[in-house]
Each structure stands twice: as C-alpha cells, then as structure tokens.
Amino acid sequence: MRITVIGTGYVGLVSGVCFAELGNRVICVDKMEAKIDQLNRGEVPIYEPGLQPLISANREAGRLSFTTDLRASVEASELVIIAVGTPSLPNGQANLSYIEQAAAEIGQAMNGYKIIVTKSTVPVGTNERIRDMIRQHTEEVFDIASVPEFLREGTAVSDTLNPDRVVIGTDSARAAECLVELHSRLTDHLIVTDIRSAEMIKYASNAFLATKISFINEIANICEKVGADVTKVAYGMGFDKRIGSSFLKAGIGYGGSCFPKDTQALIQIAGQMDYDFKLLKSVVDVNREQRYNVIRKLEGLLGNLAGTTIGIWGLAFKPETDDVRDAPAFEIIAELHKRGAQVQAYDPVAADNFRKEYGSDGIVYCSTAREAAWQADALCILTEWKEFQELEPLEVEGWLKSPYLIDGRNIYEEEQLSGTNIVYYSVGRPGMNSGLKEPAPLLSL
Structure with missing residues (x-):
C-alpha cells in the first residue's frame, strides 16, 4: 500500500518504519524541518533499540521517505495515518489541536478515495470530529478508522511487528477489509469493532495497567509495615491467570507519555459524562505519592x-x-x-x-x-x-x-x-x- 504517516514521534516513526518493513511504500511527514533533515541524514531523533537499522534498510530499498510536504504526501497515498501528539491540557483533557490541524490539512489535500486512520490516543468521539473537519474541506469520498497503538517505548519495534492484538474501529466494511489485510501479517488477533469502542479500548487498557502498578505499590507499602516481601507476593499473585504477572513490579510509580496522560484524560472523559471515576483518581493519587x-x-x-x-x-x-x-x-x-x-x-x-x-x-x-x-x-x-x-x-x-x-x-x-x-x-x-x-x-x- 501507499501510506502517509503524519507525525514522527515514537508512535508515528516506529509505525511508519514497520509498515515499510512489511513492504509498503511509506512517507513520514512532520512539520519540524530539523527533525526531517535529521531523518534524511540517516539519524534517529529518538532512542529506540532496533529502529536505526530498519530505517536505513527501508530507505535504501526505496520504501521509506521523510518530508515536510503533507499535501503531496496525502495526494500520493491511499491510506493516511494520523500519529500526532495529544498532550494533556492543564485540566487533564487531551489537547486535540494537532489532530484538528492535521484533519484540516488532509481535507485540503484530498484527491480521491482514502482511508484516514487515527493512531493517536484520542477521547471517545474524536474520530467523528475528524470526519466532520475533513468534510468541511472536500467532497471526495473517504472513510475513517481508529487503530490505537499499544507499543511500549524501549520495545516499540518488537511490539509493532509482534502485537498482542490489533484493534480496528470503523463503520466502513471497505475500510475494515483494507485494514485487516494490512495488519494480518502481524497477528491473528484482529479485533474489528465500532469506532467509539476502539477509542475506549486504548484508554481502558492503559488505565487498567496503571491501576495494577498503583495496586502493587500500595501492597509494597503494606509489606514494609508487616514484614512481607512484595516480590514474593507479586510472584504468587502472578500465577493466577485472572491476574497475570505483568505490571506487578513495585517501585516509585509509572511515568512516561501514556499512563499519566491517559489516566487524566479518562477521568476528564468520565467527568464530562457526569461520572466520578473514583478508582482511577485514587490510582493517580497513589502514583504521585509513591x-x-x-x-x-x-x-x-x-x-x-x-x-x-x-x-x-x-x-x-x-x-x-x-x-x-x-x-x-x-x-x-x-x-x-x-x-x-x-x-x-x-x-x-x-x-x-x-x-x-x-x-x-x-x-x-x-x-x-x-x-x-x-x-x-x-x-x-x-x-x-x-x-x-x-x-x-x-x-x-x-x-x-x-x-x-x-x-x-x-x-x-x-x-x-x-x-x-x-x-x-x-x-x-x-x-x-x-x-x-x-x-x-x-x-x-
């Protein structure tokens, strides 16, 4: 396929490179000229094991390129992936300004049927907003889909090429068929669902993992008072198939670009629907205090x-x-x-x-x-x-x-x-x- 990926952060760059590795022709787009220049020199702007060799190999094979020209890239592609940042606003809501800007520019560049895929983590209902924004700028036929990413920094290449599952949210059979074909080489665990459920799956997954981390840290604090060993406790818990052993490592709490941002955003999403997400608020408080x-x-x-x-x-x-x-x-x-x-x-x-x-x-x-x-x-x-x-x-x-x-x-x-x-x-x-x-x-x- 001919694919454009908008955004060359962790998600966009790794996704674009891995799709090229699968044999697709991929253009990675970013507004930051310095970053695109760096990539065109063969330098990687982020530290991610295994990424540099894949970039070099796929550039040499002619399957991967980098540019600041979004319009030309969209015009040349049949699939456009939005992978821009959605950082937190001061109130915890996701900042969708980069998403909205990308949607407007995609609409202005439309020159035929395309599938617009959102990989960025966005609140429920955002993809419908993206569709409305694109329609303001074009009369071309297009479909939208939510395909959230679940990669982990440090193992992002392996996670992208060997995912636990791929979630595809769309209301279009045509888009679903195309996206299933694109991802079928990666895993048999392809989950096709409606768009809003796909958006929520990402938030729910990260919120649950953050909850496991805060839970085991609370257990660790109790262990220190009663004389138990949290590593042995976690080991014993992990054999229960209903619990599992992952994310039961006690420490000083989670950080990074996903868990803090996504837990706060989900709390805000719940609040906007007049629901007080007490459990997740406690998860955030425990993590901060730890x-x-x-x-x-x-x-x-x-x-x-x-x-x-x-x-x-x-x-x-x-x-x-x-x-x-x-x-x-x-x-x-x-x-x-x-x-x-x-x-x-x-x-x-x-x-x-x-x-x-x-x-x-x-x-x-x-x-x-x-x-x-x-x-x-x-x-x-x-x-x-x-x-x-x-x-x-x-x-x-x-x-x-x-x-x-x-x-x-x-x-x-x-x-x-x-x-x-x-x-x-x-x-x-x-x-x-x-x-x-x-x-x-x-x-x-």
Whole structure:
C-alpha cells in the first residue's frame, strides 16, 4: 500500500518504519524541518533499540521517505495515518489541536478515495470530529478508522511487528477489509469493532495497567509495615491467570507519555459524562505519592537534607528509552533541591532530554554512574538500567561518602549486598532493608 504517516514521534516513526518493513511504500511527514533533515541524514531523533537499522534498510530499498510536504504526501497515498501528539491540557483533557490541524490539512489535500486512520490516543468521539473537519474541506469520498497503538517505548519495534492484538474501529466494511489485510501479517488477533469502542479500548487498557502498578505499590507499602516481601507476593499473585504477572513490579510509580496522560484524560472523559471515576483518581493519587517515598527514606537516614549531596542513577521514566516525560526523577529532584540538597545525576541516554526540560538548577549532570555516586551522602536508583544492575555493590560502596542506597526499582538481590556495609532500602522488601532497627510489629489477631 501507499501510506502517509503524519507525525514522527515514537508512535508515528516506529509505525511508519514497520509498515515499510512489511513492504509498503511509506512517507513520514512532520512539520519540524530539523527533525526531517535529521531523518534524511540517516539519524534517529529518538532512542529506540532496533529502529536505526530498519530505517536505513527501508530507505535504501526505496520504501521509506521523510518530508515536510503533507499535501503531496496525502495526494500520493491511499491510506493516511494520523500519529500526532495529544498532550494533556492543564485540566487533564487531551489537547486535540494537532489532530484538528492535521484533519484540516488532509481535507485540503484530498484527491480521491482514502482511508484516514487515527493512531493517536484520542477521547471517545474524536474520530467523528475528524470526519466532520475533513468534510468541511472536500467532497471526495473517504472513510475513517481508529487503530490505537499499544507499543511500549524501549520495545516499540518488537511490539509493532509482534502485537498482542490489533484493534480496528470503523463503520466502513471497505475500510475494515483494507485494514485487516494490512495488519494480518502481524497477528491473528484482529479485533474489528465500532469506532467509539476502539477509542475506549486504548484508554481502558492503559488505565487498567496503571491501576495494577498503583495496586502493587500500595501492597509494597503494606509489606514494609508487616514484614512481607512484595516480590514474593507479586510472584504468587502472578500465577493466577485472572491476574497475570505483568505490571506487578513495585517501585516509585509509572511515568512516561501514556499512563499519566491517559489516566487524566479518562477521568476528564468520565467527568464530562457526569461520572466520578473514583478508582482511577485514587490510582493517580497513589502514583504521585509513591514517588516521595524516596524522600522519606532519605530523611530517615540523613535527617535534614540541607547541605547533603545525593547521587541519582536514572532520569528516564523507564530503561531503554530517552523519554523523560513525567519521569519520577522530576518530582524527586525538585523536592531534593527544595530541601537544600545538591544532586549529582547520571542516565545512560536521557540526560540531555532531562536537562532541556528541567534545567541545571541544583543539579550536576555526570557522564558516568561512578561520577554521580562519588562522595555522595546517599545514592538513589530511579531507573532500572541494566548498566546499574551489573555494577557490584561492593564497588559502589567505595564510591560513596556514606554507604546509603535507596533502590527505587529493586534492582539488587540480597546475595549481591552480602559482604558490603551498604545501608540498603528497597520498595516493599523490609527483610532486605539493612537500616531497619526493629523487627516488624506483631499483628493483633
């Protein structure tokens, strides 16, 4: 097929490249000339394992190109995919201005039948608005469809080429047949439904996963009080097929471009329908509060944080990505700065993006993990990069001024810490907390 993808962020770029890999002729469009120039030089503007080789191979094969010319791209294509950003507005609603702009420009470029597919995460009813906006600019026949993405940053290429399922929402049999054919090489799990249900599937999926994360973090907090180990609890829970083992890893909460934005948007969608989504509001509150456990544990070890130096390992919201959107590191570092601490921070790939968003006030950006830990009063692990997991705690102890380690991602096991003098605090594993002064209290039965 001849496909145009509008937007070259994580979703648009990965989707476009993977459709080209399947043999389609794909044009990726973006208004940012600098980004298109970068892609045309063979450079990738995002960190995503496995993406660079696919871009190079498909450009050389003539199946993939990049341009700022939206009109020419739409005119040359039979399928147009909208994959622009829908960031949160201050009130939590999704900002649809990029969607509306894309729809208007598509309408102005229509020159025959096309299928307009929305991959961006949008509130229920948005695709109908897109249809109305396009109709304002053209009399050509077209169909619309919602095909939400479910890729994960860090594994986006694999997730796109090997999806759990593909959801196709459309009221057109013609569009459905075309989209089923396009995606049938990826999976047998093709779900064809109405447009509004497809839009809701994306929000419901992300909201449920966010709920699992907040739930296991609440369980972790209880484990710390009663002397249970959350990793063993999660392991036991995961064997129940009704629950599953994914997204039961305790830590300092979720971040990134999807879960925070989509949970807030779904709360707003419910509110606009006069429904108070109490459960999801609690999920958001728990996630926000979980990040500050790091601060509380630091104060338990050091007391007043004013004048201290705190090492930070990890600025990205998760490993294998340079994405820092809504990363826990923002609130944690800001709170440390507010309390008078100096921060030494290191991330293998996300430091530049973090500096652009946060700045340099009260923070020293380091080029190695050793430099960030060097002579620090305590070290906090905020992202579970493999690089950190492979470092020997005994060596790390020698870098620190005081052997205090707050592991916000539970990357170390007990045997790795044996033989060290590290005072260790993790999440929901009180038996490993070497700084624990008293055993867990007996429960009243």
